[in-house]
Amino acid sequence: MFFSLSLFKLLLIILPLLSLIASSASTPTATTSYPDFQYLKVNESIAATKTKPAKLSLSQFHDDDEVRFGKRNDSSRKWKLEVLHRDKLISAATINSHHHRQRFDARMQRDIKRVAYLTRRLSGGNTKAAVKYGVEDFATDVVSGMDQGSGEYFVRIGVGSPPRSQFMVIDSGSDIVWVQCQPCNQCYKQSDPVFDPADSASFTVVSCSSSVCDRLENAGCHAGRCRYEVSYGDGSYTKGLLALETLTVGQTTIRNLAIGCGHRNQGMFVGAAGLLGLGGGSLSFVGQLGGQTGGAFSYCLVSRGTGASGALEFGRAALPVGAAWVTLIRNPRATSFYYVGLSGLGVGGMQVPISEDIFRLNQLGNGGVVMDTGTAVTRLPTVAYEALRDSFIAQTGNLPRASGVSIFDTCYDLFGFLSVRVPTVSFYFSGGPILTLPANNFLIPVDDAGTFCFAFAPSASGLSIIGNIQQEGIQISFDEANGFVGFGPNVC
Incomplete structure (x- = not known):
């Protein structure tokens, strides 16, 4: 009796702690103190795959333009934009004919092309040579990609005077700002x-003798x-005239x-203007x-x-x-x-034995x-990925495995589970x-039948x-002026 009562009291102490760990695991941490395991809510994740994204109503943006383009006195929105995932820009007809697995497969195909493009651009560091394309290259390499789409996240800004509302893909790996322009020879x-x-x-074409034109990599x-x-390497491209124009961001x-004022564009941009x-x-x-902004921006x-x-x-x-x-x-x-400098990876509160040299940028x-x-998906050199994957598998216990899907070789059949206990995954920064x-952010549903992949x-x-x-879900900030990127503390 004494043993049973003591065990009962011990459970009363432990269970709230486990609940605290589970709840705290839903937010990113950036300290050396964090739980070794957390809980993935399987049923909620599967339910999200079955929920069709709402059709985007353009009228709601036009009606709210006075809020977005400076006619409302709210200083907190001065430099702030709403960020939408690309699924919200897909037409209702497209959504009805594409369930989660099809959208996932399309996303992975876009991702494969994106990574191949980045790898080519950054191979040997010769980015200028990588973006020089002739007309003949466009004619032979470009494919129609409206069924696949390009770009993952979008914002809405005003272009011109008066401002015309436009959806724009945001891309942290690109420099040029551009929109499709009339006359559209190919759009x-x-x-x-x-x-x-x-x-x-306010539209003014830039002359060839301008210093702005000299800054173009492929002028x-x-x-x-x-x-x-x-060219973006996935079949998308834009070409046209460089111009000086007025943009309206927030207020x-x-x-x-x-x-860029693009008169010839081919794209996987899912309705975005540029x-x-x-x-x-x-x-x-x-x-x-x-x-004007001190070289700083933040996104969620x-x-x-x-x-x-x-x-x-x-x-x-x-x-x-x-x-x-x-x-x-x-x-x-x-x-x-x-x-960024990455010194290692962690699983379950323990650093995976990987040499820091694997992540180093060489001369x-x-x-x-x-x-x-x-x-979309984080890529790691094969040696580092395999070490991370093997460590994760070793700590997932007896979770039922499933066959690999697309680019993922480590998947689980979690159909019927309400939640599962999984080890944490961490980035160790220099x-x-x-x-x-x-x-x-590391175990995601790839269909609506309970298949989750690492x-x-x-x-x-x-x-x-x-x-x-x-x-996703983590506030990420760039302080270019001082050379830092920040994670947290807020979540989206």
């Missing part, structure tokens, strides 16, 4: 009317006007911003703003399949207090990309770890910070990419 279908420069009082000249060409008007480059180069949106990417929206905010006021800050590493041969510009919003991921993949190259699945 893909977008949600909003194609931007017409003739309707804007051309026609009749004294500066031309640009950009802020930005004049004389260099943007792309907002957030890379580290001088022609990116962040680079051109310079002192919401999880797939949810009805919520994330946020993209510019300016030093967007940098949170209490974030875990990691030093940004510059690759002079690839200035568009944000590199030739090879290797290293890039943070990218356009890549200098000490540790980022422990929520369970939904959301990492091997890379044959030495390049590591931290993808947006691992970034």
